[in-house]
Amino acid sequence: MSRRTHSRHTVGDPPDRTTRRGILTGAGVAAGMAAGLGAAGAMAPRPALAAPEQRLRSYYDVRDFGATGDGNADDQPAIQDAIDAASASADGLPQGGGAVVFLPSGLYRVGRTLRIEKSNVGLVGIGAGSVIQGAAAEGHIIYAGTPDPSTPVRNVFFEHFAVTAAVRKVSGAGIFCEHAERYRIDDVKAAPQEVGPGPLHDAFYFRFFDTCVLSNVMAIAHHAGVTLHGKPNQSYGAGFWLIGGSRVIADLEKGSVGVHIGRSSGGIVLEDVDVIVNETNVLIDDALSGTINREIFFNQCFIDSASGHGLDVSAGSVALLHLNNTWVSASGRNVFGTPDPPPSDGFPHGNNINYRSDPDAAAPNRRGLNTVIVDGCRIFNAYGSGIAAGSGKWIITGSNVLYNGLGKNGGHGIALLGDQVSEAIINANIVSDNGSPEGEPNRQLGEGIHIGPGVRNYIVTHNIVRDNATGQIVDRGRGNKIVKDNLTN
Numbered sequence: 001m002s003r004r005t006h007s008r009h010t011v012g013d014p015p016d017r018t019t020r021r022g023i024l025t026g027a028g029v030a031a032g033m034a035a036g037l038g039a040a041g042a043m044a045p046r047p048a049l050a051a052p053e054q055r056l057r058s059y060y061d062v063r064d065f066g067a068t069g070d071g072n073a074d075d076q077p078a079i080q081d082a083i084d085a086a087s088a089s090a091d092g093l094p095q096g097g098g099a100v101v102f103l104p105s106g107l108y109r110v111g112r113t114l115r116i117e118k119s120n121v122g123l124v125g126i127g128a129g130s131v132i133q134g135a136a137a138e139g140h141i142i143y144a145g146t147p148d149p150s151t152p153v154r155n156v157f158f159e160h161f162a163v164t165a166a167v168r169k170v171s172g173a174g175i176f177c178e179h180a181e182r183y184r185i186d187d188v189k190a191a192p193q194e195v196g197p198g199p200l201h202d203a204f205y206f207r208f209f210d211t212c213v214l215s216n217v218m219a220i221a222h223h224a225g226v227t228l229h230g231k232p233n234q235s236y237g238a239g240f241w242l243i244g245g246s247r248v249i250a251d252l253e254k255g256s257v258g259v260h261i262g263r264s265s266g267g268i269v270l271e272d273v274d275v276i277v278n279e280t281n282v283l284i285d286d287a288l289s290g291t292i293n294r295e296i297f298f299n300q301c302f303i304d305s306a307s308g309h310g311l312d313v314s315a316g317s318v319a320l321l322h323l324n325n326t327w328v329s330a331s332g333r334n335v336f337g338t339p340d341p342p343p344s345d346g347f348p349h350g351n352n353i354n355y356r357s358d359p360d361a362a363a364p365n366r367r368g369l370n371t372v373i374v375d376g377c378r379i380f381n382a383y384g385s386g387i388a389a390g391s392g393k394w395i396i397t398g399s400n401v402l403y404n405g406l407g408k409n410g411g412h413g414i415a416l417l418g419d420q421v422s423e424a425i426i427n428a429n430i431v432s433d434n435g436s437p438e439g440e441p442n443r444q445l446g447e448g449i450h451i452g453p454g455v456r457n458y459i460v461t462h463n464i465v466r467d468n469a470t471g472q473i474v475d476r477g478r479g480n481k482i483v484k485d486n487l488t489n
Contacts, residue, residue: 060086061102069106071133076110079103079132087118103161105129111136113172116144119154125161128189134165138172141165141200145178149208149236154181162189165198173202174221179236180209186244189218190225202227203248208236215244222253225278229288230264239267250278252307252334252341257281261296262288263317268296274304277335281306284321285314293318298326305330307341309351310382315358315370315391315420322373328352332383332407343383346407346437346445347415350384357390357420374399383407385446386434391420397427405435405469410445413468416477419454426460435469444469448488451477461485 060082063069067078079101086099103125110132116123123142134141141163144156156177163174174190177183183206190203203219205227206212219225225248230237242259250256258278261268263286275281281303284293296318303310303326310331313321332350333343344350355372370392377399379386386404387396388411396414405411413434416424426449435446448468449460455477464487465472472488475481 057085057089058099059102060089060099061104062108063104067106067108069104069108071107071109073109074111074135075108076112076114079108079110079114083114083116083121083123086121087116100124103130103132107131107133109133109135109166110141113140114142116142116156117146117153119152119156122157122159123161124157124159127160127187128162130161132161132163134163134169134172134174135167137165137167137170140172140174140176142175143178144175144183145180147178149179152179152181155183156180157184157186158188159184159186160188162191163200164191165200168199168222169201171201173205173227174200174219175203176205176207177209177212178207180206180212182210183212184215185213185217186215187217191218191220199250199253206240209240210236211239213241213243214246215241217242217246219246219248219258220250222250222256224257224260225250225275226258227260227262227288228265228268229262230266232264232291234264234266234291237265240265241269241271242273243269243271245272245274247274247276248278248281249274249276252277252279252336254341255279257283258306259283260285260288261293261318262286263293264288264291265296266294268293269299270297270301271299272301274302276302276304276306278306279308279341280312281309281331282311284312284318286317292316295320296322298323300324301326303328303352305333305335306350307334308332308344308349309354309384311353313353313355313372315356318370320371320373323353323375323377324373325376326378328377328379330381333381344407345383346405346409347384347411348388350382350407351388351411352379352382352385352404353387354384355387355389355392357418371395378402380404381406382411383438384409385411385413385415386431387414388412388417389415389421389424390417393422394424394426396429397425399429401429401431401434403433405446406438408437408440408443410435410437410443410469412446412450413448413465415447415450415452416455416458417450417452419456421452421455422457424455424458424460426458427462429463431463431465432467447471447474449473451475451483454478456480459483463487 098120191198258275448465
């Protein structure tokens with residue numbers, strides 16, 4: 001018989017509270033204990049707790065330091081005092097710092113940059129109701145990190161607030177991170193339109209990073225939404241995730257870039273991200289540092305409605321680019337219907353995926369690094385071409401490439417453009433209805449799959465290629481090729 005059902009208690013068993021006898025037994029024990037305590041004297045009091053200022057704190061409310069959040073006073077000194085107190089709160093602990101700076105609901109106007117320069121410090125609000133508003137046209141609103149990698153600043157985090165500007169910013173970022181190691185930014189809205197007026201120059205800028213995450217952010221900026229670059233020696237620039245329903249937007253401002261990956265970066269993942277209505281939605285190039293980007297992955301993203309190219313890649317700037325289950329559409333058009341910017345005339349402008357040729361024709365080794373995989377994507381409605389491949393090695397499979405070439409100069413579905421395309425596999429795609437300029441039913445300018453002179457080492461098989469304007473598969477490439485078993489009309 002188990003102890004639970006036994007009718008008698010052994011030493012150490014709790015009394016059975018489910019019976020009247022058990023209840024009375026428990027009451028008797030309690031009464032006896034109370035009597036014994038009364039006879040022996042009162043229990044010794046607990047030691048007094050240390051005063052709050054003598055204890056290690058982990059939570060710092062900016063209003064306790066004098067911030068008003070009224071949108072008029074300069075709250076920068078008070079918020080900086082809270083950050084400094086949080087940074088100093090765990091001196092002697094590993095990596096230093098270790099606290100949350102809390103922003104209650106309010107509009108916190110700051111006249112100078114807020115600086116986080118110690119590890120394990122977070123800035124946390126209650127959502128878009130907690131707003132940090134930069135008052136100056138120049139400079140960063142928030143800086144996190146260090147210019148000196150020998151004194152690393154790690155594990156900084158930002159959560160649940162908005163950062164915006166009282167004026168149009170001409171330089172600086174909403175949040176600028178330097179030598180950032182293991183930083184996390186979650187549910188931060190950079191210049192959301194509802195907390196005005198902005199816009200920011202840059203929203204989120206990572207200058208040298210290692211294992212950082214942006215999740216569920218909004219980035220509205222007239223220069224760049226998210227900028228990444230590592231060091232030429234690749235000591236920084238590995239591991240970055242832009243994920244979780246993030247949105248990057250610039251309202252088609254001239255020169256704007258949604259996401260700029262500017263070289264010396266690898267392990268870059270964009271997943272469940274919406275990059276829309278920038279002049280260039282995603283730019284991958286070598287402008288910001290000195291060595292090639294390594295591996296960059298897009299998964300389940302929307303790259304939509306750029307006034308220029310949707311995804312623009314300079315030759316020799318990335319070793320592996322992989323797009324999976326991603327929607328790339330409506331490049332080269334003005335979705336707002338305003339006169340400025342004007343829509344693209346079509347190919348070679350306004351391509352959904354534009355991979356440039358190398359102006360240095362004598363750099364075959366550099367070109368040979370570039371591999372592009374487009375797998376299970378939908379690529380459509382560009383004013384130029386769906387895919388314009390000026391260089392690289394390509395695998396395009398299981399994708400829909402439809403209704404591109406809407407500008408007056410038309411465009412192709414998939415275009416391999418010349419001898420800098422050294423290898424290609426185009427397999428099991430649907431490529432249709434490309435090359436019919438919008439509003440001009442009698443103007444036909446575009447092919448389904450265009451293979452230009454000098455292209456070599458390619459396989460084009462098992463595709464459905466039909467109803468394209470001026471040709472289905474037009475092959476002008478040179479030897480060592482297989483082009484067969486495609487369904488065309």
